[in-house]
Amino acid sequence: MATIADVAREAGVSKATVSSVFSKKRPISAEVTERVYAVAKRLGYYPNHIAVSLSLKKTMIIGLQMSVTNAGEWPAFNAEMVSGVIQVCAESGYRVLLDTLPENSDRTTMTMDPVDGVILLNPAQEDKRLDRFRQMNIPAVVIGRPNPSSTPACYVDNNNEEMMFRLGLSLLAQGHRQVLFLNAAANMTVAQDRYEGLRAAYRSQGLDFPITHHFHYDWHKHPTADEYGYQTIADTAGLLPYTVVITDQMHIAIGVMRAARELGISIPEQLSLVALGDDAILAQEVSPSLTAVDLQPRQLGAEAARMLLDLIQRAGEPRHRLVDTAFVVRESCSLPNPNSGGKKG
DNA sequence: AAAGAGCGCACAATTCTCCT
DNA sequence: AGGAGAATTGTGCGCTCTTT
Known part of the structure; x- marks a missing residue:
């Protein structure tokens, strides 16, 4: 050499x-x-890239921390989001290092990764990662809302609370007073925001959102998202009254559809279904096609990358940015005034 | 004798000062 | 314009010396 x-x-x-x-x-x-x-x-x-990095004290590499589930699932959301990050980074001459190793608390396995900054996905309520990157003096941007009680951090997120409030009102306008909400894992901040938004919508109409109709994903119980959707419907159909199911992601909705099919429940005649997060190909492949909320993952990724590159060039105050969402109305649930506040139909 | 601590160096490139 | 030489960066290795 x-x-x-x-x-x-x-x-x-x-x-x-x-x-x-x-x-x-x-x-x-x-x-x-x-x-x-x-x-x-x-x-x-x-x-030699390593020698250049050593000398310049920068690697021109951005780390993208996103865990892969046990089942190795790679939702369309991730692919879109990564595309957004890559596009913006490439324009500025940065490469992207995809880090899919699970977070682990063993200090002896932690390394100072060869990156100039990181984008973190899926912040949890008690997320140690942010503190660690702060200690290492590595700029970090979170996609999703970090816990407000921890040290302030830069983040890009959907306005989840507002989105669920709007969705809740739309469902109420359609006559859905009983909603089953299959939420994300309980320790995710996004789960909390979405639940609060939905509750607020029902409260605004003088209704209480019953705790019995709110579920959290738990990978100990359900190996895959699909299984979570399937099992929850199998366990609750006929026991709990509901006319619409909201799922945290499209794969959960696929499981809901499978359970409904087996139980002889027709969608959307007897049960409506809305997924948070839109995978257009998957949504149109199933029958009936799935109504969803487009979280604009590509834009989330691009905004996070822009914020991080800016942060690397000139450190500053923690900042955040909210990305719009849009209803994508298909067959599984009709919604009135689909594009209020959004862009795409 | 084994284990551990500590030192110095090599690695490859950049960047600086001083010089021609 | 560009050469010479040194400092710098983090990690790992080899060596010596000390401790157990």
Whole structure:
């Protein structure tokens, strides 16, 4: 493997000159530049990324921390969100390192990762990751709302509370007074926000949202999202009164549909169904097609990346940004005034 | 004799000062 | 314009010395 020293020796110049030829940070004559390039080509020399990072104290790499479930599920939301991050990073010459290792509390396994900043997904109520990156002095942006009681952090999120309030009102306008809500895991801040929004909608109409109709995903109980949806319907159908089910994500809704089919419950005639998070291909592949709320994951990713790159260049006060959501009305649930506050239909 | 602590160096590139 | 030499960066290795 050729190094800068080999090229310098062969080209009859100093290491500093070779460095300047490649980085273009100092003007070098055309003749010397040509000579250096020719030698580099002959020796197969390319600047070593690790050595450059070591010297510049930056890696031009962004870490993207997102856990993969036990079942190895990769929802469309993740793919879209990652696309948004990659696009913005690429425009600024940054690469993206996808870190899917599960978070773990063993300090001996923790390393200072070779990244200039990180984007974290799915913040939990008690999320230690933010404190750790702060200790390491690595800028971080969260997608989702970090716990407000912890140290202030930069984040990009949907306005989940407002979204659920709007969805709740729309469902009430359709006559749905009994909702079954299959929420995310209890320790996720997003789960709390969405529940609060839904409750507020029902309270605003003088109704109470019964605790019996609110469920949390628990991976100890359900190996997959689909199973969570399936099992919850199987356990509650006929026992709890509800006319509509809201699921935290589309794969849960797929499980709900499977259970409904087996129980002879027709969608949407006897039971309406709305998924939070839209996978357009999957939603239109099933029958009936699934009504969903588009969380605009690509935009979430892009905004998070922009915020992080800005933070890397010039540190500043913690900031946040909210990304709009939009109802995508299909067959599984009709909603009035679908695009109020949103963009896409 | 084994284990542990501590030191110095190599790695590859950048960047600085001083010099021609 | 560009060369020489040194400092710098974090990690891992090899070595010596000390402790158990």
